[in-house]
Amino acid sequence: MSLEFLLRTHQHRLRGEIGSKATKPELEIVEVSLQHMANGGIYDQLGGGFHRYSVDAEWLVPHFEKMLYDNALLSRLYLHTYLVTGNPLYERIVEETLGYVVREMVSPEGGFYSTQDADSEGEEGKFFIWTPTEIEAALTAEDARLFMLYYDVTQEGNFEGKNILHVEQDAQTVADKAQVDLETLQASLKRSREMLFNCVKNV
Secondary structure (H helix, E strand, O other), X not given: OHHHHHHHHHHXXXXXXXXXXXXXXXXXXXXXXHHHHHHOOOEOOOOOOEOOEEOOOOOOOEEOOEEHHHHHHHHHHHHHHHHHHOOHHHHHHHHHHHXXXXXXXXXXXXXXXXXXXXXXXXXXXXXXXXXXXXXXXXXXXXXXXXXXXXXXXXXXXXXXXXXXXXXXXOHHHHHHHHXXXXXHHHHHHHHHHHHHHHHHHOO
16 A cells, blocks of 8 residues: 555656656655565465565565455556556566456355465465476476576575575576577466466366
């Protein structure tokens, strides 16, 4: 709600101060926050939707519970920011988040579940953390290489010896490092996300 307030403040000032530098700080705060959340471990990079909160300053390690109200408010905020900026990242996050809600938080009777537990089979975050071995077993060698490079997956891990998926660098930078073109990287990542999500879903 604080970010929504800042976005509306930006829009209000923009109407009265067209072209003024004074209109930018509020929007910058909103965009930096949304981009860090979307790229961090607080966001489910495979299944969409946001975890309840982050336990660190980098938005990396979440409390793995997912709340209906968080995802409702955040999807609306990302939508409003997309309408203001036209940034396709925000549009994607809206679509993925609402897709998650419809897929996993709607009951057979048509109502909504309020929360999704942090634990899976008695282990916190089990379905959201990965090892290189698990990724390599599910993907082709090249897809695994690109996926682990983009989502910063390492042998050491970043959470109890495993990896919370997150994005450290933009896609073009990763493509350059991997010596592939951007379209090849994006197609590979899309393929890999679908494959790994299906692995989790079918466990």
